[in-house]
Amino acid sequence: MSTSVELRDVTVSFGDAPVLSHITLEVAPGEILALLGPSGSGKSTLLRVVAGILAPDGGEVLIGGRAVTDLPTHRRGVGMVFQDNQLFPHRSTRDNVAFGLKMQGIGRDERRRRADEWLARVGLDGFGARAVTELSGGEAKRVALARTLAAGPSVVLLDEPLTGLDRDLHDRLAAELGDVLRGAAVTTILVTHDRHEARAIADRTVHITDLGPPRT
Amino acid sequence: MNRPPRSLVALLAIGPAAALVVFYAWPFATLLVEALDADAVRSTIRRPDTREVLWFTLWQAVVSTAVTLAAGLAPAFLVARYDFAGRRTLLAVLTALFVLPTVVMGAAFLALLPPSLDRTVWAVIGAHVVFNLAVVIRTVATMWEHLPPDMEWAAATLGAGTWRVAREISLPLLRPAITGAAAIVFLFTFTSFGVIRVLAAPGTRTLEVEVWRRATQLGDLGGAAALSILQLAVLAIVAGWSAWSQRRHARAIDLRPGQRRRRARTRRERLAVVLIGGGTALVCAAPLTALVVRSFSTPTGWSTSAWRNLGRPEIRPGIRIGVDPWDAIRTSLVTCAWATTFAVAAGALASLAIAAARRAGRLLDLGLMLPIGTSAVTIGFGILITFDRPPVDWRASWWLLPVGQALIALPFVVRTTTGVLRSIDPSLSDAAATLGARPWRAWWEVVVPHLWRPLTVAAALAAAISLGEFGATSFLSRSGRETIPIAIERLLGRTGSLLQAQGYVLATILAVTTIVLMVLVDRSHDVLSGPHRAGRGEDRVRR
Numbered sequence: 001m002s003t004s005v006e007l008r009d010v011t012v013s014f015g016d017a018p019v020l021s022h023i024t025l026e027v028a029p030g031e032i033l034a035l036l037g038p039s040g041s042g043k044s045t046l047l048r049v050v051a052g053i054l055a056p057d058g059g060e061v062l063i064g065g066r067a068v069t070d071l072p073t074h075r076r077g078v079g080m081v082f083q084d085n086q087l088f089p090h091r092s093t094r095d096n097v098a099f100g101l102k103m104q105g106i107g108r109d110e111r112r113r114r115a116d117e118w119l120a121r122v123g124l125d126g127f128g129a130r131a132v133t134e135l136s137g138g139e140a141k142r143v144a145l146a147r148t149l150a151a152g153p154s155v156v157l158l159d160e161p162l163t164g165l166d167r168d169l170h171d172r173l174a175a176e177l178g179d180v181l182r183g184a185a186v187t188t189i190l191v192t193h194d195r196h197e198a199r200a201i202a203d204r205t206v207h208i209t210d211l212g213p214p215r216t
Numbered sequence: 217m218n219r220p221p222r223s224l225v226a227l228l229a230i231g232p233a234a235a236l237v238v239f240y241a242w243p244f245a246t247l248l249v250e251a252l253d254a255d256a257v258r259s260t261i262r263r264p265d266t267r268e269v270l271w272f273t274l275w276q277a278v279v280s281t282a283v284t285l286a287a288g289l290a291p292a293f294l295v296a297r298y299d300f301a302g303r304r305t306l307l308a309v310l311t312a313l314f315v316l317p318t319v320v321m322g323a324a325f326l327a328l329l330p331p332s333l334d335r336t337v338w339a340v341i342g343a344h345v346v347f348n349l350a351v352v353i354r355t356v357a358t359m360w361e362h363l364p365p366d367m368e369w370a371a372a373t374l375g376a377g378t379w380r381v382a383r384e385i386s387l388p389l390l391r392p393a394i395t396g397a398a399a400i401v402f403l404f405t406f407t408s409f410g411v412i413r414v415l416a417a418p419g420t421r422t423l424e425v426e427v428w429r430r431a432t433q434l435g436d437l438g439g440a441a442a443l444s445i446l447q448l449a450v451l452a453i454v455a456g457w458s459a460w461s462q463r464r465h466a467r468a469i470d471l472r473p474g475q476r477r478r479r480a481r482t483r484r485e486r487l488a489v490v491l492i493g494g495g496t497a498l499v500c501a502a503p504l505t506a507l508v509v510r511s512f513s514t515p516t517g518w519s520t521s522a523w524r525n526l527g528r529p530e531i532r533p534g535i536r537i538g539v540d541p542w543d544a545i546r547t548s549l550v551t552c553a554w555a556t557t558f559a560v561a562a563g564a565l566a567s568l569a570i571a572a573a574r575r576a577g578r579l580l581d582l583g584l585m586l587p588i589g590t591s592a593v594t595i596g597f598g599i600l601i602t603f604d605r606p607p608v609d610w611r612a613s614w615w616l617l618p619v620g621q622a623l624i625a626l627p628f629v630v631r632t633t634t635g636v637l638r639s640i641d642p643s644l645s646d647a648a649a650t651l652g653a654r655p656w657r658a659w660w661e662v663v664v665p666h667l668w669r670p671l672t673v674a675a676a677l678a679a680a681i682s683l684g685e686f687g688a689t690s691f692l693s694r695s696g697r698e699t700i701p702i703a704i705e706r707l708l709g710r711t712g713s714l715l716q717a718q719g720y721v722l723a724t725i726l727a728v729t730t731i732v733l734m735v736l737v738d739r740s741h742d743v744l745s746g747p748h749r750a751g752r753g754e755d756r757v758r759r
C-alpha cells in the first residue's frame with residue numbers, strides 16, 4: 001500500500017546553524033522521487049525528519065494525509081535504507097531481513113519463507129544463513145534493501161543507497177533498484193548527489209535548494 | 217638498537233622482584249600450605265556455618281550485581297547518547313563515589329539510611345549498588361557511545377519500539393561490556409569487606425569477613441586459609457567465565473570513534489534526561505551529603521563539637537574510648553608516606569626494568585599485577601601468618617603495614633609509569649648513541665627523565681590507596697596505632713552520638729582527601745601519553 005508524503009514548512013537547525021529552512025515537499029502515492037543536492041545541504045536530515053529520527057523545530061510532516069510529526073519512528077510505517085546499511089551484526093542475513101516481520105508478530109516459519117523470498121528477489125538466493133559481516137559491499141546493500149521492503153512499509157527512504165560501490169556494480173544495482181521499488185509499488189524518496197543515478201531510478205527529480213523559500 | 221646493558225636491567229629488576237617474592241609469593245605459599253592441611257579443609261567445609269557464609273556471600277553479590285546493572289543501564293544510555301547540562305558533573309560525582317574507600321562508603325550509607333534500615337542486608341546491597349554504579353555506567357557507556365545510533369534507528373524504522381530496540385539490538389550488541397561490568401561488580405561485591413564491617417549487623421559475614429573473623433577473633437588459621445583459597449577459586453572461575461564470555465560475544469561491530477552526542481529535542485527526551493540524570497545524581501550525591509551533615513549533627517542540634525573534639529579521646533573525664541581520632545590521622549599520614557615511598561620506589565625500578573627488558577620484562581610485569589587479583593584481606597592474612605616466627609617475626613615492625621599497603625598499590629604504580637616509558641620512541645636512544653652516548657648514558661638521558669611525571673601521578677594514586685586501605689590493614693595494624701579507616705569502623709560501631717559523629721568526621725576527611733588526590737590523578741591523565749591508564753574503570757583496587 002503506497003501512500004503520499006508531505007512536508008509543510010519544515011525547519012531544522014542544529015544549535016544556531018539552520019540545516020533545513022521552511023522546506024515544503026509533496027510526494028504522490030507510489031512515486032519515486034530523487035532528492036538531489038551537494039553534501040551538507042540537509043538531504044539526509046530531511047529523510048530523518050520524515051522517518052521520525054529527528055524532530056523538526058518547526059513545520060509538519062504528513063504521511064497519507066495524516067500528521068505524524070509527533071508519532072515515534074516505529075509507528076510511522078516508514079522504511080529506511082541507511083547510507084552504511086546498518087545491518088545487525090549479531091543476526092544472520094535471514095534474520096536481518098525478517099526483523100520487521102518479527103516486530104509485526106509474524107510466526108517464525110512464515111518469516112523465514114518471506115525473508116528467503118525477498119533474498120531471492122534481490123538476487124541473494126541461498127544467502128539466508130550467512131553472517132552479515134561476511135557479505136560484500138554490494139550484497140550488504142541488497143540485504144539492507146530487502147530488509148526494508150520485507151517489512152512492507154508504505155514509504156521507503158533511501159539515503160545514498162549506492163554510494164561507495166564500484167562503477168560497474170553501481171550501474172547494475174541502480175537499474176535493479178528501480179525495478180524492485182516499482183515492483184513493490186512503494187512511495188520512495190531517494191537521496192543522492194548523483195544526477196545519473198537519480199535519472200536511472202526515479203520518476204521525478206528535485207533539488208533540495210528548490211524546496212525552500214528563495215534565498216535572498 | 218641501543219638498549220641499556222643487561223646488567224643494568226637486572227640491577228633494576230632485582231629489588232622489586234625480591235619484594236614480590238618475599239611479600240607476595242611467600243605469604244601466598246604459606247597460605248596454601250596452611251589451607252591444604254586436609255583436616256582444615258574438611259572440617260571447614262563440613263561446618264554448616266561455612267555453607268551459610270558462602271550462600272550469603274553468593275546471593276548478596278548476585279543481587280547487588282543484578283540491581284547495579286538494572287540501575288546503571290539507563291544512565292549509561294543517557295551519558296553515551298545525550299549532551300546535557302551537568303553531564304560532566306554527573307560523571308565526576310560517579311567517579312568520586314567510585315574511588316572512595318569501602319569504609320567511607322559504608323559510613324556514608326549508615327549516615328544516609330533511617331535507623332530502621334541500618335545494619336540490614338538491604339543497606340549493604342544499596343551501598344554496593346551506589347558504589348559500583350560507576351563501573352556499569354562507565355563501561356557500558358563507553359561501548360554504547362561507539363555503537364552507531366543509526367543501527368538502533370534502523371530497527372525503529374522496521375517497527376521496533378524503544379524497549380524492543382533495547383532488547384533486540386542494543387543489549388545484545390553491548391553484551392561484552394555488560395558481561396565485563398557484571399563480572400567486575402560481582403567480584404567487588406563477592407569480596408565485600410569494609411562495607412559489611414561498617415554497615416551490616418555484627419553477625420553478617422561474607423567470606424572475607426569470615427576469613428578475618430576466624431583468623432583474628434577465633435585463631436582458626438587453618439579454617440581462614442581454607443576459606444581464602446575457596447574464595448580465590450570462586451573468583452578465578454568468575455574471571456575465567458567473564459573472559460570467555462566476552463571473547464565469545466565480541467562481534468565485528470562497526471564501532472565508530474566518537475559518535476556525536478545530541479541534545480534532547482522532544483519533550484519526551486527532555487523528561488527522560490531530567491528524570492534519569494537527576495535521579496542518578498541524587499542517588500550518588502545523597503550518601504556523601506549525609507556523611508557531612510551527620511558529622512555536624514548531635515542530639516541537641518547542629519554543632520561543630522565532633523570536629524573540635526577530634527583530639528580528645530576522653531568522652532568523660534577519665535573515660536577513654538580506646539580510639540583517638542587525631543592519633544589515627546597521624547598514624548595514617550605516616551603509614552601513607554612510607555607506603556607511597558615503598559610503592560613508588562619499587563614501582564619506578566620495576567617500570568624501568570620492564571620497559572628496558574621488553575620481552576623478558578613481561579614476566580615481571582605479570583607478576584607485579586598479581587596483587588590486583590588477590591583480595592586485600594588475603595594479602596594481609598598471608599603476610600600476618602608468614603612473618604610471625606623468628607627469624608622473620610616482623611609483626612611488631614612499624615614497616616610491615618606500609619609494605620602491605622605498598623604491595624596493593626604497586627600494580628597501579630607500575631601500570632601508570634610503564635605505559636609512558638614504553639611509548640618512548642627507541643630511535644631517541646639511537647640518536648643519543650650517534651651523538652656519542654654510551655648505552656647506559658643514552659638510557660639515563662632519554663628514558664629516565666620521562667619517569668618523573670607519571671611517577672607523581674602514581675604517588676597520588678598510591679597515597680589514595682594507602683589512606684583508604686582497610687582489608688590488609690585490618691590484619692596488620694597494631695592496637696593503639698589505628699589508621700583512619702580502622703578508627704572509622706571502631707567509632708561507628710560504638711553507641712553514643714559524639715563517637716558516631718567523630719566517625720563521620722573522619723570519614724568526611726578521608727572522603728575529601730581521596731577525592732582531591734583522585735582529581736589530581738585524573739587531571740594529570742590528560743597530559744600523560746601512553747596507552748596504559750590506571751585508576752579508572754576496572755583498574756581499581758578494592759580496599
